[in-house]
Amino acid sequence: MKIVMIGAGYVGLVSGACFAEFGVDVAVVDTDPAKIEALKAGRIPIYEPRLDHLVDDNAREGRLTFTTDLDEAMQGAEAVFLAVGTPTRRGDGHADLSYVFAAAEQVARAAKGPLVLVTKSTVPVGTGREVKRRVKAVRPDLDIAVASNPEFLREGAAIGDFMRPDRVVIGIEEGEAGARAEAVLKRLYRPLYLIETPIVATGLETAEIIKYAANAFLAMKISFINEVADLCEKAGADVQQVARGIGLDGRIGRKFLHAGPGYGGSCFPKDTLAFARTGQDLGTPLRLVEATIAVNDSRKLAMADRVIAACGGSVAGKTIAVLGLTFKPETDDMRDAPSLEIVPKLVAAGAIIRAFDPQGMNFARPLLPAAVHYANNALDAVAGAEAAVVLTEWNEFRNISPEKLAGAMSGRVMLDLRNIYDPAAMREAGFIYSSIGRP
Missing domain, CATH: 3.40.50.720 (NAD(P)-binding Rossmann-like Domain)
Structure with missing residues (x-):
């Protein structure tokens, strides 16, 4: 054939x-x-x-x-x-x-x-x-x-x-x-x-x-758990345990319930938007899909504000390490990645950005501000940094011990936007640690 x-x-x-x-x-x-x-x-x-x-x-x-x-x-x-x-x-x-x-x-x-x-x-x-x-x-x-x-x-x-x-x-x-x-x-x-x-x-x-419908539903699960994560932070609850508690229900399922900085990639952003437009054209508005899009768009921008707040309200002149640029691990795809919203906003606020991604840096260069410095590896990116931000959950970032990170950095601010590190271990290593939807 x-x-x-x-x-x-x-x-x-x-x-x-x-x-x-x-x-x-x-x-x-x-x-x-x-x-x-x-x-x-x-x-x-x-x-x-x-x-x-x-x-x-x-x-x-x-x-x-x-x-x-x-x-x-x-x-x-x-x-x-x-x-x-x-x-x-x-x-x-x-x-x-x-x-x-x-x-x-x-x-x-x-x-x-x-x-x-x-x-x-x-x-x-x-x-x-x-x-x-x-x-x-x-x-x-x-x-x-x-x-x-x-x-x-x-x-x-x-x-x-x-x-x-x-x-x-x-x-x-x-x-x-x-x-x-x-x-x-x-x-x-x-x-x-x-x-x-x-x-x-x-x-x-x-x-x-x-x-x-499949892509819109999965995107909706992501936006839903991200909003629940915000609620968890205010209430002192743990979004990962919430996700496990609801995900074990066979009617809901465990996949796509990982809180983070918002979805990106080649499918979800464009497909949810096109699906919503189709509903509008046919006179059957897809209100949940429209809300999913709005939540995701605002979330990416809010993540940069979260970084600035963690750095004392200003990042001007501060060196910030960014770990991960692609929208997810195991790809070099930069399409609609959260980094494309977060990094430019930090640069505009005066931050000195040192970034590393195992696969995405060649594609990131023409999309991000020229002032971004690209490191040779994760430890090179955090070397001398006053703060670090995890944007993509590559396994090689998980494998770096808190002690190694602390030994390389000059500061101790860590914003883990993918929840890849253990909060207790990070605090024990001296970090001022914040993650998504966890106490």
Whole structure:
């Protein structure tokens, strides 16, 4: 079986490599020649654990190829996946679907016979029908079935999520075209069916809403526990114990109940915003989603004020170490990371910032103020600092003992915005320690 994956970004590259690992022949197509040449040379443009080995192994076996030539790639392909970006559209918060529509029209022009066209990109409800309409406008003669197959990949754990997912969602059209698309996709996902992965077959619109609803619900859990953390601080309670107490309820679940400086990344910020806009357009406002967005936006800005308050009300001329810049560990993704709100505000208040992130510094440099100094490692970042702030919960930060931190720093102010350290151990080491939602 052969498929084409259009888009060599995060979703396209991970999905293409994983399908190749299933034994499928995968041609990954991208319009960026430099990116394709880098992939052919074995250079991976993103950081995702194990992805480099997966790409290398399958490219060597000939199952995974990279090209800019769509016509060549589509020879013999049974399905084409659209895995292009859907960023927030400037001005109104809707998803920008221009890349999706352009790719679909290119596929229509290049198609030589019957085809299944699958949207892997995160798209608002109704996009599949519009893709079909545009394809038919370009090629009225083309026998094409349109399907939706949303991804549920967590950055830092994407390969495991693909290989052993909670479920696979397949959205199909009605009638013969839908049956054909369902048959192709179920054959493609047969390795997962054999390990009893639930395959959820729905209509096109339902599949598109499932993706947005899932991300919005998880984002809502994060904003909820962050507000509970604020309450815990005022009441003298421990948010981690609260999260455990409610998370053990099977109706709630333990995941995404970790208090912190707010969510970021490639999905939650743009998808919650697009979902909220869709609700407004259809006359069914999603008030909880709108509140989730507002809570998260205000929280990031409030974290900088928390740092300033912990430093006595002023950071002017003070050296502050920032540990972690990416929105989460095990990724180099800086999109909507809390650091992009917190660090500039501290710099504007006169702070001298020494930052370290194991993977994200190259991407952080063009996004953060030029005055930020980038350290060689975590201990280098805290050396001589009067205060330190943990923004990303990388394991290597957890592994530094409080005594080592205290020995390197000149001051003793520590703001642990990810709750990675033990408060008692930090106080014993002499720190003026504050965390999120803990006494």
